[in-house]
Structure formats: structure tokens, C-alpha cells
Amino acid sequence: MAASKKKKSPTPRKGARRIQRNWQDQLRAWKAHHKASAKDAWQRLIGAPVATAMTVLVIAIALALPAGLSVLLTNAQVATQDWDGNAHLSVFLSADTSPNAQQELAAAWREREDIQRIEVVTREEALEEFKALSGFGDALDALPENPLPPLLMVYPTTTDAGVLETLQKELASHHAVDVVQLDVLWVKRLHAMIETVARIVSVLTIALATAVVLVVVNTIRLGIESRREEIVVVKIVGGTDGFVRRPFLYTGFCYGFLGGVLSVLLVQIALLWVGKPVDELILLYESQFELVGIGWSNVLVIPLFAGLLGLMGAWLAVSRHIQDVDPYLL
Amino acid sequence: MIEFLQVSKRYPLAGGYRDALSRVSMRLHAGELTFLTGHSGAGKSTLLKLIMMIERPTAGDIRVRGQSLNRIPTSGIAHWRRNIGMVHQNHQLLFDRTVHDNVALPLIIAGYSAREASRRVSAALDKVGLLGKQHLNPMMLSGGEQQRVGIARAVVNKPPLLLADEPTGNLDPVLSAEIMDLFEDFARVGVTVLIATHDLVLIQEYHHRCLQLEQGRLVAS
């Protein structure tokens, strides 16, 4: 705008001064209109509290769903990330293996490159542990002899699936070995499942973000419709499209932002709700795990992101419908 | 000030078209008050819409101080309209704000500060004799008063060009005369005024130049 004035100004020196004043005036007017638009948008929102609450709630729910799911997902990932390190082979020896033979076998295998360490569990230790864990103490005492085989817990140096399977086969081929159980497949399955759920959450996020944009488009479209006369008058007295657009953009941003704030609240409330049973569960499993919240950065990021979605919706609505409102009413 | 060069406007219609204006050539001078008359459908409003750039001519050129309106891009239309005050039969006031805020709208759009805008609004309302009513809602005013608020809004940023489409359409002769006196005052201070009207009595009473349209053709000027 200042540039076009510059072209027209007849004398450069005088023109230069005028440009500066115009430029400053324009900037001041622009800022003033932004302020007025924001205020106007806000007053219209709180002027129709029920309608506003409905829109904001729809947006909040649409956002709380993916936000809540990703919090759950983060928790699942945190809870399972060190299970890899726990991958081990339970090597059950035949029942007649003597404690000495068991120790020797363990010593021999400890030399192997692919084995990090071995825990020796004698038949007696196995029985004690089983009694303590199962609570069948007395019933087991009644048995004529210890039914549990000697056990070697083999912790491998790697979690690579191929290496583990080879190791499993080699250990199983020893004559004293009854059965080798590889406790890793289910971990892999779990990780694959978490990965799948993560993808689903991404798709869901995109779908629901689109829904938020569409909700705002529709709400703003109605707003434009109800302010048609005002838009016509503004256009006739020389209001630019930007001038007409501005209050609607602020309205869209407010819808999104408020929806985002509310969605964060919803997720936090849901976390508090599930927090107690989860804590009890964790105690039962003697785990170090602690429930991960929505995170401080997300408390800010989600409302801003939602605000951007609202801005986008408003922009789409206004650029599509502002042309419809041309001052034909003469 | 404004020059029409062989201007035509053709509207597409279902199954054909309609020539609202055909090869109209004329010139309006600064400080001149001109009537634009003709039967209903003759093309009066279309001519005003072309000046407002609500429509663009199908053929021909409109020049303002030698500059062609055809050259103004769509993005420049809003700024062009700030040179024009427009008065409508149905005044188009906004009933969700005061008289003052209605009149201030063109100034706010043009970027005046609130204080400067208020000063000019008061001057414009004083000019149309409504200074005392600036804090009322326009709904509370009579038809003639509403029309005068519309005029105040049209002239508040001192445009060099004032257009009016049936400005006295709804008013009795006394009020019409008041409005006409206002338009004459503006012409006297150098504003180019163009008034589209059916009102032959008005045209005869005030001796000004009169452009007459018939079926989109200029038949008398």
C-alpha cells in the first residue's frame, strides 16, 4: 500500500515524508483493527455462550480422542521399552540332572559369545519360589517329591530374533536339556501391536483434525450468513477482503484454541480417573513404571495447534463465502 | 472527472443475454450535480455499479482523471471505492450499532484513529443536522433521518465523487427537498454528484444537467 503511494507521489522529497506518515498510519490502523477484530470476535463468542460452548465442546472431544490415545500409547511404549532387555531363554533340564551337572553346564555355556549371563535355579529354589508365588505351599508339601525340573535362565547378549533362534536350537540339542522356552516372540508381537496402534492414532489424528477444520468452516459460514448486511456495507464503503476476513479469522482461532484447552483438560481428567487403578496394577507387578501425563509442552502445543486448525477453517470459510457476498443489494 | 467511452454492459440471462447499457459515452465534471433518469430497467443502477466497480463493463472504458478503471485489479477495488460516497434508497444502515458508529465505518476502514474519526463524524452529522442523535440506534430514527445518516456516512471521508441511487425514493417532498439541498451543497464545494432518480418533479424543480437512459442507450444529455 505504501509502495503504491510512493509511485504516485509527484515530488520525491515531500512524497517521502508523506509515505512515512502513511506507512505509520497504516500500521497503526492495521494494529488497531486487529485489536478491534479480536475484541469483537471474543465478545461475539461470549455473547452467544450456548452456541459457543457447543462448538468448543465438539472440537474438544474431537481432539481429546487422539490426544488421549497418544498419551496411552506413550505409556505403553514406556512400560514395554525395557522388556527387550529382559528377553531370556528358560532352559528346563531333565529332572534327573544333578545340581553339579547343572552348575557345570552353566559354567560351560557362560563361555559362549552369545550369552551374557546365566542364572542357575535348582529344583529346591524353583519349588520355594513357586510356593511363594502361587500360594499353594501346603498342597505342594503334600507331594511325595519335587515335581519341578532344574532350570537355567539364559540371558543373551543380543535381542536379534535370528541369533536367538539359533541359540535356542543349539541349547536344545544338548542331551541334558528337556525344553528351551524363548520368551521373546510375544514381546515382538507386542511391539508390532504398539506400532500398529501408533499408526491408527496418526490416521485418527488426521481425520479428527480435518473434522475440527470442517466444524469451524461450518460455524463461520453461518456467522458470515448472519452478518451479510454488515459485510455488504463494509465492502461498499471500501473495506478490503482482509478487513472483512479479520474478525472471522479471530473467531476461528478462538474456537480452535478454546477447544484445544478443553481437550487437554478432558485428557487430564481421564488420566486422573485411570491413574488410581493403574497405580495399583503397577504395585502388583513391582514395576518401576510411572504413568506418563500429557506433558507440559503439549498443554501449550495442543491448544495452539487447535487454534491453527480453527484459523484454517475460518480462512477456508471466508475465502469461499466472501465472494458470494457482493454488494448486489443496490 | 469521470468519462465513459462507449461503455456497454451485457448481463448473461437464462437462455440469452440482456444489454443493460449500450455504447454509453458521457462526461461528468468536478463540482457538477447531474441527474440520471430513465424508465425502470433502463440501466441507471447498472451505470452506478460500473463506477463502483461492483460490475465491470463488457466493452468500452471508464476513465477517472485520465486513468482507466479497467486497469484497476480486483485487489484495488476496495481502495478505489474509498473515493466514492454511495447513498442508497434503502440506506443500508447497520442496526447493531449507534448512528455514530455507522457513520464512522468508512473512516475506521480507511485507518483513521478513533479520535480523528469521531471529530469527522461529528462534522458530517452536524452537516446533515443530526449531531444530537449520534448515540442513538438508527432504528429509532425516522425514514428521512435514516436517509440523512446514510448521506453522512457517504460523505464523511470527503470523497470527490458522490453517487446516489433513488435517494428520495421513500421520502415526502419536504424531506426530498432537504436531501437535494444537501447534495447541492456538496456539489458547491467541488464534489462530483450523480443522482439516479425516477422523480421527474425533482428533476424539473432543480435545474441541473440530466442524463436520460432508454433501454440502455443514452438518449439525452
Ligand SMILES: Nc1ncnc2c1ncn2[C@@H]1O[C@H](COP(=O)(O)OP(=O)(O)OP(=O)(O)O)[C@@H](O)[C@H]1O
Ligand atoms: N445482475 C444482473 N443479472 C442480469 N440482469 C440484470 C442484472 N442486473 C440488472 N439486470 C438487468 O439489466 C437491466 C437494467 O437494470 P438496472 O438495475 O440498471 O435498471 P434501473 O434503471 O436501475 O431500473 P430501476 O429504475 O427499476 O431501478 C434490467 O433489465 C435488469 O433486469
Ligand SMILES: [Mg+2]
Ligand atoms: Mg435501479
